[in-house]
Amino acid sequence: MAGGADATLLEVRDLVVEFPTRRGVLRALDGISFSIARGEVLGVVGESGAGKSLTGAAIIGLLEPPGRVVGGEIRLDGQRIDNLPQAAMRKVRGKRIGAIFQDPLTTLNPLLSIGRQLVETIRTHLPLSESEARERAISWLEEVGIPAARQRIDAYPHEFSGGMRQRVVIALALCAEPEMVVADEPTTALDVSIQAQIIALMKRLAAEHGTAVMLVTHDMGVIAETCDRVAVMYAGRIAEIGPVREVVKHPSHPYTSGLMASIPALDRKVARLAQIEGAMPRLTTIPRGCAFNPRCPKAMDVCRQEKPGLRPAGATMAACHLYEVENV
């Protein structure tokens, strides 16, 4: 770890994101709190619709309207960034927090050469001349493993394969040396054989440049391999957060336990994978109390009444009444 795990870089506290709709306000994120230290890799897992990507979008200030932050705060290096004006937020995006998106086939502008897009991004954030920026672009392309970068810098996105394009996207996200990167499912759209390469590349670059990473994914394998800590999200809340090893080996929240049991392992033989009964509720029908209570094998009366807060549970933090009871 380059930065030392003690210095907090990003702090999210009680973040609430809502979508006003014709049928009332949908609360998509309901009081999310976590922090990321300098150089730390935090994984965020959860089912589709749990709010993983939304959390990332809120951090870089790019929630799709009509979604909006209605509560809580986001601090980068102690400074609030959730209420910055547009122009000030632009100086944060790209320069201090980079972003990597899911599908490299659609995230690059098809009509501009990759060199143009890199130079433009570098010159937006750094006081460099056109030719200096171009040299820097070439060295970034080399760094992310584009062969013959100097010859290929003027090529257009369609002349690269999906994996190569994601490397270009990573170069674009990192070229202004941000302190942190939000990577939203960076390998989901790629071939399985390419996924490991891209993850290894991101891991190496983050370590070399001391960049903190918030890695949003639903692939527990990627999390286990890459992250220092992991946050498990369920229905707009964090169910459990803690060191990867602990969350994987000794999950505290019943949802996390179910999630871990549903991952196939090569070293043990199982007739049938475990599954969690039911499905995650829609935002319109989130039950009272703990959102997981209808599916929870250990649900108690209190679970149907009160939302649990994050509490220490073993080596992790879990939002579950089981631990509240134990710890009182």
Add this chain to the structure above:
Amino acid sequence: MIAQLVSRLLQAIPVLLVVGFLSFAIFTYVGDPVSIMLGQNATPAMRIAMRHALGLDQPFLVQYWHFMVRAVHFNFGLSYRLALPVSQLILERLPATTELVMTSAVLALLVGLPLGVYTGIRPNGFVSRTIMAGSLLGVSLPTFLLGILLILFFSVLLGWLPSFGRGHVVNFTHWSTGFLTLSGLKSLILPSITLGLFQMTLIMRLVRTEMLEVLRSDYIKFARARGLGPRAIYFGHALRNTLVPVITIVGLQIGGLIGFSIVTETVFQWPGMGLLLVQSIQNADIPVMSAYLMLIAVVFVVINLVVDILYYVVDPRLRVKR
């Protein structure tokens, strides 16, 4: 690139042959040129001699061949109405129409494109809504009515601008231009607005729709996530991606403007090709009509070629390497 252009040009040949056939067919079979030229009192012997002189007694395909050969040499015979070479008539009228069409097209682009971008960026603003409501008028108001209204206000009531004609023109060897005199420029204002308003609103609405679409795309989101400024995002990234459909439509519209500026030219008595065509139709002046048909076909072929070249310029994905 060059190979593709050549193949495009080769594809144009059948098009021109078919249009030539149609021109030839109306030239030959609509009305009888012999009785038109000789009048009612000609003897049968005179008719036969005339038929022979005009080559009308030759087989069909031979006549078609001769027609096309003459057309390639820009020789379309004599106008029945004015007894002047058709090519000369068209050349005289060409500058007036070209200047009118180019002015309206430039006007439509210069106004339509920025308005489209603006209304695309702020689809829900008050100004955008006002512009969009106004544009409905531009799309739905018939050209002749708009022209007459403009004449009523600016020529009759206010007396600011001339209501007809080109004003003073400056003549060069083959070209007469109204761009160089004040009265020429003043005369150009009302007709070009009349002709261009529809195109302008069309371009604006098209650009707006495309902008709305493009601004939702992932690469715009990614450009925002990289902290690029609004100008780079809207003009550098978004507008460029809207251009392919816009080029297509503008190309077709310019072809349409040249071919069918008939109404505007009639309303403003603009001495262009549209007015010539109307007068020729009224007098069954077949040679002018068939020559006009050929000319418009050539114009469309040329415009399509230019549009194709612009596609290559705008979109690198179409620059296929061979």
